[in-house]
Amino acid sequence: MKEEQKQTIHEKYQRALQKGERFWPDSIYKDLVVSFGIFIVLVLMAAFVGVPGEPKADPSDSSYVPKPEWYFLFLFKFLALYGQIPGIGKIEWIATALIPGLALLLLFVLPLTDKNPFRHYTRRTLALTVMGVFVVSVIALTMIANVPTATDENGRMTLSTWLQFLAGLILPGLAYLVLIALTPLARKWGVAARKAQVWSATVASVGMLALGLVVMLTAPPAAASEVEVAGTVGEKMSLGMDLYSVYCTECHGVDGDVTVITGVEGLEGKVVSPISSSDVMYTLTDETLANIIAYGQQGLGMPPFGRAYGGELSPSEIDYIVTYIRYTWDDRAEIPADAVLTSIPELAEGEVPSYEIHISALVKRYCVSCHRAGKDNNNYLMTSYDEMLTTGDNSPVMVAGDAESLNLVLINGTEVTDPKTGNVIRAMPPNKLLDQKYIDMLTLWVLNGMPNTAVEAQALSAPTPTP
């Protein structure tokens, strides 16, 4: 830059200062207004949106679909699209290192390479159009980032992937080429070339956004995986109790006091330590308990439950079980005031239980651990209303109004010999009978025709006497 040019710039700036304002208080007041606004927005976001919950990191769960922070999504999508290019798409570092590196370099050295002395937007067509196309392509890539790229059975890209390709790579790429190609012509054509640049940038931008929208709107909604995440101890205990009922009750019993396992295939007669005893609670830390659940005690017969060792539970889920166990059985642990356990609802005088409210909770707590698919249970499953009524080798096990139904006989502690096979059907639950009030609840339910919903049960209940 020539000295006189610099001189002009300085003189112009001095003139602008003459007509200008003071930093204090004229412009700092605007700064403060904006900063205060930002602060208010953040407080509102923290209060009303909060931070979404996520389960604990699970290095063994490789099925998890990684998602970066939103402002990196465009890069992520760019890489995914680039990877679909035949041939060159396999050379990863071009997209991961070379292109972003060059873009950054361009950004860094911009003041040195931009020799255009003008500052007003009407005289910076190339710079502004290129930056415009870049920003719009970032927006378009972010929009379509959650739509996966896919190939059909012949290895060809699907229509959606083609459109993504067009929006995220081809349109911006073409636009850059056209914009740069038009620049040398600007000297010859003048305004016409500039207009052509503005038009091509606009067309490309509108195209990218429109295609991005089409891809977004036509994409099948992503299957939202519902993972319950507990925050407070109370929430952890509730989730932990449900998990305990399914995975642990089978061997350790509802109250964790079983010493000899009964009725479990392969583990019949095994001696286990009563896990709710103070011997266990006082000597094993949370970490040890979590390790035992994850790895099992394979030498002693306890199978692994952690996903890392071939089980089904994530680290968060194991954590919930440990929390439940600790706060329920360790008499040194103080249950926080907010911990409300979802227990089995009590019956009011004259009320008829329903599956929806009472029986499902009862069954979940005491029966489902064995009576679910994949367990030794005479094929009797209890995870839904229909299953309870229709499944099992000895179906039907419950007949509406019949007090002699097989299930009622069993839960009252009587063993039955199967007339067809001669096998003994054990009293249920095998290690300890239910509380009398729960036996009564089930009996009452069967005698009243096993209502499914609360409304049906309400219709059967004795009307509440009104004074």
Add this chain to the structure above:
Amino acid sequence: MWKKLWKNIFAWFDERLGLNDLYKATLDRPEPKGNWWNTLGSASLFLFVLQGLTGIFLTVYYTPSPDHAYDSIQYIMTGVEFGWLIRGIHHWGASLMVMVVFIHMLRVFVTASYKYPRELTWLIGVGLLLVTLGMGFTGYLLPWNQKAFWATTVGTAIAGSVPWVGEFILKALRGGTDLNALTLSRFFSAHIWILPVMLAGLIGVHLFLIIKHGESAFPEKED
């Protein structure tokens, strides 16, 4: 009488600290006519300070180890008075900061404020944008949840694909071949020491340059 006392105290400090000169140099400056878009730089600075303050509060309870990171954050969210507010502000502030810094850059680009004599201010500004993104990247891992773990696995793998030095970068970032406790402590130290110190230093130079050259004037038709 009070007025006189105050005057004397101020004079004493001014003589030794040069408060008046400081005031003239930093606050009582002439400026070209302002524009609301010009507030984005100071908004970025405000967000940096806010992130710093909330971040310092968070480190009081946060434990950077794979065994305790997740639980310590749960404790901040449910057990600490107003922990949810501090973490919420820090969480959303990070997103907003990236957005504000980026829009600030766009503003500077559109008004061509990076041209003579403010080339260095731009260069340092791009550095600030990069370090801000680095803060976002390192901070994302710290809650040690599923999202954090797998995003960082992929993110570091991308850094590892650089030819020749990729392997080295990958191992330097992760502190091993896989994500582990060392990764977490490295990211933590980068997030609370290395990058913030870089940011603070660069911000200092950035501000010095702004005061030296003055805020750029909004370009007019003949500029």
